[in-house]
Amino acid sequence: MANVLFFFVAFVVLLFLDPHVEGSRLSLTHVDSAAQLTSAERFRRAARRSHSRRQAFEGKWSSPSTVVAVVDYAGDTEYVIDFGIGSPVLPATAILDTGSDLIWTQCVPCLDCLSQPSPYYDPSKSYTFSPVPCSSPFCSNRSLTDIGCGGDRCLYLASYGDGTESTGFLGTETFIFGDGSSIAGVTFGCGFQNNGSLSNSTGIVGMGRGPLSLPSQLNPRKFSYCLTPLDSSAASHLFLGSTASLGGNRGALIGSTPLISSPLTYFSTFYYLSLLGISLGGTRLPIPESVFQLKHDGSGGTIIDSGTFLTLLNQAGYDILREEIIKQVRKPAAELPEVIQDLGIDLCFSFHGASSLPPMPELVFHFQGADMRFPRDKYMAYHDELGLLCSVIVGTQSFSFSIFGNYQQQDMHILFDLEANVLSFVPANCNQL
Structure with a gap:
């Protein structure tokens, strides 16, 4: 009974939330933080990821006209963030990437999914999830609709330079960050067929300049980050909205x-x-x-x-x-x-x-x-x-x-x-x- 009351109260609160976060602070974790590595090993692994990422950039710049899907670079990147998604809240850990736009997480039904540290998100079990129809302005981006629409849902195909791919549909959902801040109505990708590498995370949070990125969906549209040194045990931080200040x-x-x-x-x-x-x-x-x-x-x-x-x-x-x-x-x-x-x-x-x-x-x-x-x-x-x-x-x-x-x-x-x-x-x- 207590759980039912809790979720009812949470639902009522969410109904009155502004769809944009006023300010939030998130911890960033380096992808190698949990590994028992020397400083030199951390450096070498990060440098190798740089070159994988460079090769992805090379492919995009050398033949942009041949690319038919979203081509970004997040598979070989450096930081992940923890947050919650849906109602009831499910924990998620996603790669943070300023070189891509789409936010997506692996979803049930998982036709082909990568292993991850938490349960797969199931949109049918969240009362704050809504599918994005094909009539949505977000579906006017041709790079997100190359595989068409199905059941009036906007389908996407996202491919990344390291070979990581995600296929799924767009939806809107409530995202909850570690400090308790909530963002209702975030448009994201629900990936039911995924392969490649996610650095033991559940998906990707795009921080680029496109309309589907997390900063573009916030009001005001600003963010900041402060990265601790590679060999530091302290977490780095991402600040969204009003908390993004250098004062x-x-x-x-x-x-x-x-x-x-x-x-x-x-x-x-x-x-x-x-x-x-x-x-x-x-x-x-x-x-x-x-x-x-x-x-x-x-x-x-x-x-x-x-x-x-x-x-x-x-x-x-x-x-x-x-x-x-x-x-x-x-x-x-x-x-x-x-x-x-x-x-x-x-x-x-x-x-x-x-x-x-x-x-x-x-x-x-x-x-x-x-x-x-x-x-x-x-x-x-x-x-x-x-x-x-x-x-x-x-x-x-x-x-x-x-x-x-x-x-x-x-x-x-x-x-x-x-x-x-x-x-x-x-x-x-x-x-x-």
């Missing part, structure tokens, strides 16, 4: 730069930044602005991505940076063992047996309106078992755009204001937020 970082200088959009709708998911140039040790590098510029045909540009570990720079710009690092360190680059070459990293210095690492020049990314400053440990990583200090910035020979990865975003509070089209950032101790 608590007292004494630190907040930088802001415009978020720009691709001229091609096909690439509208991504958060582009205007990277104008790079300095090292006070020396502005002779990199033409056009190297990082977003072109009129949609090529080039620089995106910020939470799901890519390494920073991937247009090769022309990276080659100049690499040469300058070697020049200012005044030490020859080390011969790379195969385990490092496999990560795509091509610049390391040997400090095997050294009692301490030497200081290195400050690296600065010059964005339109703001500079991001990085000390040595934000662009170099030490592999103690190899005695190598290696760059976490690599070149991209096979495509022209650049990706600002999450290693350099660690211990930085980053705010996406999608109404003002501005990205703001400030150095922070993310484990203390």
Whole structure:
């Protein structure tokens, strides 16, 4: 009887909830946090995921006209979030991805599903679930309706660069976050046929710029995150709505730069930044602005991505940076063992047996309106078992755009204001937020 009363009260409360969350704080868990791994192993696994993700990007940019379904990149990514879905509430753990839009979870009836840590969501058992009909505006997106409609339900096919796929139908549901915040009427995918990799999660939460992403379905449309270092045991955090504020970082200088959009709708998911140039040790590098510029045909540009570990720079710009690092360190680059070459990293210095690492020049990314400053440990990583200090910035020979990865975003509070089209950032101790 008590349970019945509880669910009745919950239902009444949900009826009066605003369909958009006013503010919420969620914990982010790194995909390798539960594994017993050394710091070096964590680094290598994350770097390999970066290259899987890079290959997915390469496929999208090289042949966009041949893609007939949603092609995103979340299978090989870095962070997952815990939340609840439905009424009664079912726990879910989903991959967080700023490079994709669709929110989806594995659903009953599971014709073909991946293993996950909690029961599969069953829409027939939730009194707050509603199917999205084919007449819905969300079904006007051709990439979500390539397999047509059935029973007046909007069907979708989502495929990801690592081979992960999900087939299902769209619905609306109530999402409940760990701090008790509820969002009613969220449009999401109910996947009944799924394969590939979900990093032991139940689905994917798209944080991109498309209409089906979580930020696009919130009011106000803003969010922020603060990522703890890779080897930290503390959780990272995602802030939605009114809780997304940098005001608590007292004494630190907040930088802001415009978020720009691709001229091609096909690439509208991504958060582009205007990277104008790079300095090292006070020396502005002779990199033409056009190297990082977003072109009129949609090529080039620089995106910020939470799901890519390494920073991937247009090769022309990276080659100049690499040469300058070697020049200012005044030490020859080390011969790379195969385990490092496999990560795509091509610049390391040997400090095997050294009692301490030497200081290195400050690296600065010059964005339109703001500079991001990085000390040595934000662009170099030490592999103690190899005695190598290696760059976490690599070149991209096979495509022209650049990706600002999450290693350099660690211990930085980053705010996406999608109404003002501005990205703001400030150095922070993310484990203390």
